Amino acid sequence: MVISHEFDYRRPSSLEDAIGALAEFPGSAWILAGGTDLVAWLRDDAVAPDLVVDIKDVPGLADIALDDRTLSIGSLVTFTDLIESDLIADHAPLLAEMAETVGSTGIRNRATLVGNICSAVPSCDAGPVLLAYDAAVHLAGPAGERTVDINDWFVGLRQTARSDDEVVTRVTIDVRSHGGIYVKLMRYAGEDLAQAAVAIVVRPDHDFRVAFGAVAPTPFRSARIEDALRGKALDAALVGRVVALVADEISPITDMRASAEYRTRMTEVMLDRGLWAAVGRLSGEGLRYGERVI
């Protein structure tokens, strides 16, 4: 593997220095955390930055912490960290279930949750799950800190609400009681990008969050499906009604990975099976986290 063009590389040891470095090269600086996307893009000449800012020495970004009901996940937390964390297992098991489907062990050891939503490809696994968790994205920039609701984060194909001079420091989620599931369509059981994905979180009052991945330019939540489900006990008729909404809600493409027809059909199957499993988990019955419905 060879990266044939030149760029500067810096590894600041403070958040301020990282932000300062980004400001020096407006629009042509890239942040390096795990690098699993960035390095591949560099090799393929898909991006040609003048500066790469490696944030791995910035203190405090690698923490997973719980403060009352708010779980905070730093921007250097890897998918492997999520899988191995007791806090995640106890309070946000859906994140671990999702993390186990990302890439391979080697990728998960480097790739970060935050990097995944910053790359913001339509199939990013973290997107639907963070949407279903109503996460908040915390950024730091020259003007100070701000928070972006995850629902406002994905603004277009591979585009986010982050400004070029901002660093994502962490994401936070509310971890009150819930059941949930991440269902991912892959071409085989080994590592794969999502061909379609459904994330569901259900709270004890049967308040549902239903998010989709890889079936639109960005991950998104379906208000129509959530509204139809809100406050109701699941039965076959209700599930049938919301599954019938799927085809209108999603806008999948046909590419070499899957046809739009298959993506649509599978999203319906995944929502059907996923709803039952999520409600089962809320009540502590049914499939354990990590057990798959497709």
Add this chain to the structure above:
Amino acid sequence: MTATYPFEAESPTGDLATVGTPAVRVDGVEKISGAAQFVDDIDFGPGLLYAAIVESPHAYARIVSIDTAEAEQASGVVRIATGKDFPYKFGMYMEDRYIFAQDYVRFVGEQVAGVIARSHREAVRAAKLIKVEYDLLTPLLDPRSAVAEGADLIHPDLAAYTHVPWFFPEADTNIAHWRRIRKGDTEQAFADADLVLEDTYEVPRYAHCAIEPHVTVSRLDPAGRLTVWTASQSPHTQRHLFAQALAPLGFTHKDVRVITPYVGGGFGGKAGVSMEILGAAMATLVKGRPVKLRWTREQEFYNTYQRQGVVAELKVGVMNDGTITAVEHKLYWDAGAYVEYGANVVNAAGLSATGPYRVPNITNDSLCVYTNLPPGGPYRGFGYSEFHFGLESHMDRIAEAIGMDPVKFRKKNAIVEGDELAYGAHMNPSGLHEAIDKTAAAIGWGIEERSDNPNTVIGKGIALFWKAPAMPPNASSASFLKFNEDGSVNIAVSGMELGQGYLTVMAQIASEVLSVPVDKIRVETPDTDRNPYEWQTVASHVTWSSGLAVEKAALEARSKIFDVIHQVYGFEDDSLYLEDEAVRCKTDPSFSKPLRDFVIDGIQTDDGTWRGGPIVASGKFMPEFTNANSDPATGQGGHPNVHYTVGATGVVLEIDKATGRIWVRKAALAVDAGRAINPDLVKGQITGGLVQGLATVLFEDMRFDEGGRMMNPTFTDYKIPTAFDIPDEIIPIIVEVPQPDGPFGARGVGEHTMIAAAPVIANAVYHALGVRITSMPITQEKVAMSYLATTMSEGNQEE
């Protein structure tokens, strides 16, 4: 037929000591300790230069101009090469390739120019500065349109190309070779048949996906000797082709040396010569400096040999009692831009496209068609995997159509020793019936299984396979053997250890003859200057052919050992035998002379003088009963194949009806190894081949866009199985009906284990869902959407 091996077990019990045992691999410690070296591991010092290649972005175009001026000025550039530097043709069976493109490019990725620079980075950077102007032509991407009337000629000079005598190019067409078989009267047989079933099956291209990409380091030393280190299955064939192609520069075979260390997987992709010629040629431009050329994973996909795609039109006639009376098999091969190797795949398939069945009336047409896709070439199975998909799918459909159990139907028609083959020669001994029975039993054939999961159904399938080595009729092997002071042995051969265990098997064969334990025998990877000739490590032939050469060398050494004993002690040679590293005598049980006492120093006689000396030997094997001369119109008259290896594969699978996901719960494969010289290694071949074959049917899916560019040359989108994607259980079954001319009765098994994997899945999917899929791959999407279409049309009919 009675087995008449050159050497029979001669221990007092008559048992073989080493052959037939799971001896530990001789390369095991090297591999697990990291001592084993691959080409990229070898340190060539600070003088090493790196090459990068400029590739055509177009599938078919005329080169108008190549501007290298800017690249020549770039940092680190030492030399730039283009087609003008090497206007030489080369090729394995047909000389239709150039080292660098000359006037035309014929596939996306074809090499147009090369940069040699001081670093890899500088080479890649400079390659991007070379400007090539093209005049675009319309590519031909489908073999059936390429054979249509009036199609552009991809190789207008085809008729003038040099090729082996068993190829029959059709001048002024895109058909580089047309293998015809005509036996009996197919038309009459179809007219008389109770049932004729006809359909078309499609098999796309596939990539080998060896873990080690192609890599070569070449150095022309100041005295004019060209040494090439390559990751190759074919060191001697490479030397020969390098010497031939570069002969205009003054090279002879003596001047060219190929060194092949361990190889990280070949599967046919490292047979013959592909990118290695670029390295060898470019090194001649920078005398004294080694040049490394290493393919990226992407290049590994689109600019090495690919397994050829095929469209197979198949027609089979059968009587109501299940007797197959006629087969007509027309195979249109998408052979790619250059067919110098791939045309022989087409030939091999054409000779054997009836499968392992007794068929009295045969019409086979196997057409090697030029297209503007990457060159086709050898891939484990060599055409047989491709045509077995349709053939073995078809056999199930015929059995169903006449109301016969598919296993019973196959057994009724399965070929047996002495049956006449498509080209008139006769079938060798085989355990096909035993393989069918054992496979069927292993998967519980005939026993209905139901899933507890309402979303899934269970299906079973069975398919047979056969394959003969596809080789020139005189492809040969040779070996050298020498003893050391302690009675240990070195063997020099030129077959390649590709992971299959070749070196271990050679050691086992010599061990059996010489009574020297395997761990006292060293067999290493070759250097063409030191090791004797081997054609190639392909065709599943090295256990058989190289094994015979090693057996003969060991027998020669044994004979020389006995001569020394005879000279000194007077025992007749035929009273002597070897046991536990010593010479023993049948007529004098008290006699025992350890080998280590004399295999170097000889034996001192009563008068103080010495007899004997270092024991060295050689052996060679070339089949002397084969010939490739046959009537071009009928294929009759020759004896092109040495023998066939046969077997059967069965699976039990579970399918999610909604998603199409397939879990292979159990897979059984029985192969007739003749004699399993190392049963563990045979089981390894069964497991590896089956998994590779299942990958081609379940996951791998090579895609090209309308411009002929491969869209998925990465593992992101070209899927090969992980540990999560293999069968829950694999049952390897070894059948042993000896091959009379094989070493201890052995024949090859390497390729055969993947051949029936695709049709067995197709048959089991049909059994589970009632959906017949006639194109590969059978992905979960294809299964789900086909099943959905079936259930929807059934629903409509009910309404």
